[in-house]
Amino acid sequence: MENSRRHFVLSLIAYAALRDVPATQLCRLSGIDLAALKADAGYAVSNQQLDMLWREASQLSGDPLFGLHFGESLQLSALGIVGDIIRTSDTVGMAVEKAASLSHLLTDLFRIAVESSGNVFIIRFLPQTGRPDTFSFRQTLELFMVFVVHEMDGLLLRKIKPVAVRLPYRLENAEEYTRVFRCTAEKSTAEYALIFDREYQQEPLLTANYDIQQTLLRKVNEGITVTGGELGEKIRHYLLTNAYLGIPSLNEIAANFNVSPRTLQRKLKDEGISYQDVADEVRKSLAIHYLEEGGYPVKEISYMLGYNELSAFTRAFKRWTGRTPLSFQKN
Known part of the structure; x- marks a missing residue:
């Protein structure tokens, strides 16, 4: 070990x-x-x-x-x-x-x-x-x-x-x-x-495709070191490496970084972004990765990204790419 x-x-x-x-x-x-x-x-x-x-x-x-x-x-x-x-x-x-x-x-x-x-x-x-x-x-x-x-x-x-x-x-x-x-x-x-x-x-394990999980983690963690950086990049790394838990709310991410939601939003605004911008970017990257790998059903990907309804994920993915998740996966 x-x-x-x-x-x-x-x-x-x-x-x-x-x-x-x-x-x-x-x-x-x-x-x-x-x-x-x-x-x-x-x-x-x-x-x-x-x-x-x-x-x-x-x-x-x-x-x-x-x-x-x-x-x-x-x-x-x-x-x-x-x-x-x-x-x-x-x-x-x-x-x-x-x-x-x-x-x-x-x-x-x-x-x-x-x-x-x-x-x-x-x-x-x-x-x-x-x-x-x-x-x-x-x-x-x-x-x-x-x-x-x-x-x-x-x-x-x-x-x-x-x-x-x-x-x-x-x-x-x-x-x-x-x-x-x-x-x-x-x-x-x-x-x-x-x-x-x-x-x-x-209940049976739903995340038993370990190789795909590891591929994602390797891609995400390339270049990440134990040094600081801009807040938006830190949050982006945090969301990616914890993607299997879904995307947390603004209040949850603020609590994890030990600041108030208002302070977090203000600091991100100073960087020209919002928490929603970062969260959507991460969701889009993960959705495309999971669909390209082909190891997960679309409904399962929807849950992994924090969507309670498949229809909500479908609308978001179509807004990002102009295509539905199913058509993207098939092609």
């Missing part, structure tokens, strides 16, 4: 760069050699360095919920393990259990257990440390929990809402947790858990 922790650290640094955190400064303060990390596949990041990386990323970005928001943007492909999971899983439940069994590659702070009970299946995060109240533990835990929720979107090609989210501490920004998890988080005695309707567990 490839160095998954290295993939994880690189993804964290790249996400911090999207949030205007200088990668070189972040790594220097965390005691990490950025050049060696990028060049050497065997470079090891210690637990202490990872803890410092969390703290500095949160502080430099001004976001105390950095882990929660990073979880929204992270996907299995960034960890280098998506192929193993998808190639050996037929159902969503199998994929979740496989991912849980590999969690030790990224953290030893907790282990993940999956169980069924009545009409639900439960994903528990079980602390493996004597200090589960540390900053690093909470950031890592929240990242994994929201990551699971959003990764299930990619497996099922629709937005999934948990039955319940349970955390054993008081939330200072409860509204943001509700937005990210799509349900109100319950305060439990000592339980870290996600609860889903059991019907999802047996």
Whole structure:
């Protein structure tokens, strides 16, 4: 198995760069050699360095919920393990259990257990440390929990809402947790858990065409480095690399970048564009790519791009190209 922790650290640094955190400064303060990390596949990041990386990323970005928001943007492909999971899983439940069994590659702070009970299946995060109240533990835990929720979107090609989210501490920004998890988080005695309707567990994987997914990611990620850039380009990269989750709303993307929707729109306006311009450009690029690859039905592409109705996608695609998606695909 490839160095998954290295993939994880690189993804964290790249996400911090999207949030205007200088990668070189972040790594220097965390005691990490950025050049060696990028060049050497065997470079090891210690637990202490990872803890410092969390703290500095949160502080430099001004976001105390950095882990929660990073979880929204992270996907299995960034960890280098998506192929193993998808190639050996037929159902969503199998994929979740496989991912849980590999969690030790990224953290030893907790282990993940999956169980069924009545009409639900439960994903528990079980602390493996004597200090589960540390900053690093909470950031890592929240990242994994929201990551699971959003990764299930990619497996099922629709937005999934948990039955319940349970955390054993008081939330200072409860509204943001509700937005990210799509349900109100319950305060439990000592339980870290996600609860889903059991019907999802047996559903077949809809994104099992791993080669096409990887082709898209390679094309998208060519030339992307952990340096900053204009806001419009940062958002464009974010939308492309998270395309399997659909295109988020202005409010959702603003929350992920830790700014208000009004501020985001103002900054984009200064660059001569709007969020709608960027979102439509990404939708168009992805639609054309998926149709040219020929591996997805038009209806499935519509869902992947965030359209609830095929007719809405058809109208948009015709506006972009002058042709319907079906006629484009056939030719």
